[in-house]
Amino acid sequence: MKTAIKTRTLTSVLLTFMITLTACSGSTSSQTGTGSQAGTKDANGIVTLRVLVNETGTNWNTYPDSEIAKELADKIGVKIEYVEADANKMNVLLAGGDLPDIVRADPNQYGKQLIDGNLIIPMDDLMDKYGQDIEQTIPTVVDYSRTNWSEGQNKLYFLPPQIQADPSPVYPNVTIGPTMRWDYYKEVGTPAINSTDDLLNVLQQISTKHPTTDEGKKIYGVSMWQDWGLWPYIIPFTWITQQTASGGSDLMAKPLGENRLLNVLTDDTSNYWVAMDFYNKAYRMGLLDPDALTMKNNDYMAKATAGQFILGPATWAMGDFNAKYAKDNKGYMVLPIGKQAWSGGVRPIGWSDKSYAISKSSKYPEKAMEFLNYIHSYEGARTMYSGIKGKDWTVENGKPQLNKDTIAAKVNGGDAWERTGIALDQNLIGLGGSVIDPSNDTPVNLFSTEEAMAQSSTTLEKDFSKHYGATYPGEVFSKLVQEGKLTDENTPLKSLTQDEIVKQNTVVLPVLTDDLLKLETQLKELAARTAATMILSKTDEDFAANKQKAIDSFKQAGADKLTQYISTEYAKALQNAGVK
Template identity: 25%
Template sequence: MSRNRKVVKRSMVASMTGLFLVSAAMTGCSNGNANTTATDEPSGTGTNAGASQTAGAIDHSKPLTITVFDNAANYQGEQTGWYGKLLKDKFNITLNILAPQVAGDQLYKTRTAAGDLGDLLIVDNSQLEELIPAGLVMDMTDKIKNTKYLSQYVDKHFKPFNAGFDKANPEGKIYGLPTFEADTSPTTFSEEMPYSSPILPWNYYKGVGAPKLNNLDDLLKVLKQMHEKYPKSPDGKPIVPITLWKDWDGGSMENVRWLSNWYGFEQPDGTTTIQLNAKGDIVPLIDDNSMYKKILQFYFNANQMGLVDPDSPTQDWNKVSEKLTNNQVLLTWYSWERGFYNSIERGKNGDGIVGVPIADTHLIQSSDAYYGNGMVFAIGAKAKDPDRIMEFMDWLCSPEGLRYYTNGFEGFNYEKTEDGKSKLTEVGQSAFQKNTPVPDEYGGGGYQDGQSKINSMIMSDFVVDPDTGEFYNSTYWKSTIEANKTALTTDWQSTYNAENPTDYYLKNKMIDVVPNINTSLGADSSDIKNERSQISDYVKNTSWKIVFAKNQAEFDQLWTKMQKDVEGLGWKDVLAADTVKAQKIVKMRADALANK
């Protein structure tokens, strides 16, 4: 998998709350230990907007369109809506987003071949390693010294990360700023729900007796029972037990990749042929005992039982997100998917989607992304006005920039409390789900429609806001925790005797938290790159055929054929390369644990 989809997708549900809701996973930076508040931030266009730079050094009188090449984006085109107006008013800039997830991966090849990827780049670590020697990214070492917020992270975060590109960057210059960095510790997992675990609608699950789930077969049985009892949503829309989508597929079938985590195996970013567990065991994807095959079998069995959405082979993520918003899907597995439906108001009525553990699972979960999470912000070598781009990135790392990005507008989405902390307003509790109209003064349009389409930040929302002393992530605000003491919350807690899913998995020794490693795993040679591309295309296409095979005999035939065919595509070469990458991860995790 060449792209870190975890970062890309969990960020879809920023600025929401509700039971076990991972709010504001679209993350940004804070000012670290500085005591500067939002009142010190720039406002309006003109030289004032450059307050984080030398006063008067940046001219904002001319409008600037920044072309953003963005692997994290699920949207292509001009940033409009309230966030677009905010940036226009503050910096006189407009973002024009180029999204490979929309336009296709060929976009990267085309633009790099032309020698100009864009002005602001959000690319994979492996791509940065290619772009540095190609001269397509700018050295930010000197420019970052003049920033107000970014400069605080140079020694702690940026220098160590860039030093990892030792072959492409022997002088240790700063070319990329890692995304989604936490300010906790390298071995801390702060979230109240693991990234990938079984999630079901609580009222429907209880409606069929809430039977204990011992294994995946039990999960399929309860999905069938739920679907038979609840075939349609309250507003008459058809419910599907499981829905899948293709447009996130990278080195393999993405929907298979993340369910493998339930049984302790992950597919490291940048690899195509392997899965890895917490002990450091490396298992080829096409091994008959691989977790990849186990999950393919699960989806196949589900389809044989009529439980897989027939739209799955043709729909894209946008269609899936509509179904999630309408509560038309019974099984979800990404923690952030709860945000499309959950709300405090629904929670008061015992309604919402929640974690439902399966007894034989043993999850693997990466710790907080202290060192970043697979992508970087960079400035293109031919960028128009790089000083203004740097200024924009610096503002993203300010308290004001982060508050807007993660929680919207004070007075609309949230308000200050008497004790100096923050509290979501009634509007803010469901602005994303309802796509609540935004007042004209903020830019109008729907709130969800107008959110930042960059879909990535440099530091995560697991950083403390200097004004409130709490994470920027509103799920962990004192006020949100109090508000979330709903019928849904208390019912779940009494059922599982735990505060939240993470607490449950830890108490029952059903999870391995591994240090989150963010480094360059080495660029592929041209031969390996070509072989990897052929193998990944073949594996993901065949995986879809396997899921929708007409019977078990065809499943087995397709699986066996895939095992044989990939050998002729250079499987052994790519497997060897991926094994080296995995061994580097294993060593770095061991070092992190030894030094924690």
């Protein structure tokens, strides 16, 4: 039985998440609780907390009166309102210093600016009175935050969401990977896809059959958005490269099962170059959305919801299409193709890039702390994942059980389901869904058991699962991993002893120096500009010439310097940990 996040496993994802602290600092707020951006209190004493999120395209504000929102108000006297911000808006708000009550941001990127600029407050004193559940559920994350995210002050400034120290005992439904209209894929006979060229050929077959939506809108084979940095070029192609971002910089990648790092810009086997080749071929085949190189996430999501794409990078990236049509056996599923399934793995320090901090501008820091405590509690996490006790689930023979009506509502989907607010935005929830509540030895997300996943599968998910001889989508991938036909993050660990796994988990890299951070930023900006030239190449010869020119420009800009530093430090960390 696990009552808290384990210290030993806490280090297992540091290699991925250790990104440098930014050197810039913001202006200060004159005194606590004077911000015009901060929340308000209504006549009933309910406090609306405004949360600055460094992302766009969320749907939390769409349902301000959801059942979960009302439960938050009833339970802790709080309502939540998102303030969405892309990178530019985020920087403007931080520079101004007048912030919403809670800031959700990467402490490695914004920590120095927020702390040195006196824009956020330490939570330590508030924790004593309002953070008892946090101390119980994630004590080692609290310790880690004080040590690593406080600019040397050893104070608690940041709390990440989605903390999950141990792997799920049940294989989850995969959400990131080649995400295709399943009904279209079945229509063309579910042909084998073992390469990106195979994938493009399938997109072409489908595109010929489905040039427009039922409403007459143009359907494109593939698209992307441009306000998440290099995300569309680095993340979606793990299924074929078996590489994940790693090494203290998101320009470095680690091949699965290998103790080496590669620079995604200068190594032509990387995700970045696989993406360049794929999107260029899609462009020349007429499959690429012409807005792909300028579109923002909000616009992408609108097109996805309208069914204008055949392929996407993740189920959550396809807007509300599945919510509307999955009951009619129409929608998007991650295909079990290529080499690797991205199952999510463990997250001992959660999604650190979305960590919560309490703004000095907040007029209600105590309420902000109560909210953070609630979402990191077993009770709060279960409510947000599974619904309200007595209404959406009940306790039978000492075990929480979802009600049939709740399962049916999820299966039917659509606006009615989203209006419940259940698991509406998992970025918001403090604990991972497979965290075990020790009071009843069940996961906080009641939908994450094998029985619940089978029962709550939509018509679309059932059809997908049946095609591959499984009862729910996660089982499709689980069987293929067990048969050795696919790998996942845990595959390399199977050949290691427990002692070797422990050693692997102690490999920690230092953050980048300020100079290297600036260099990394410059390289990412150069890579984003280069992408358009690569993708719009007219011929194979043009692409090859542009590719060599781009790699030369990356090296001239200092890419090898970044690679040498991180690779050297990685080798030292391996040696210090006793990893061969």
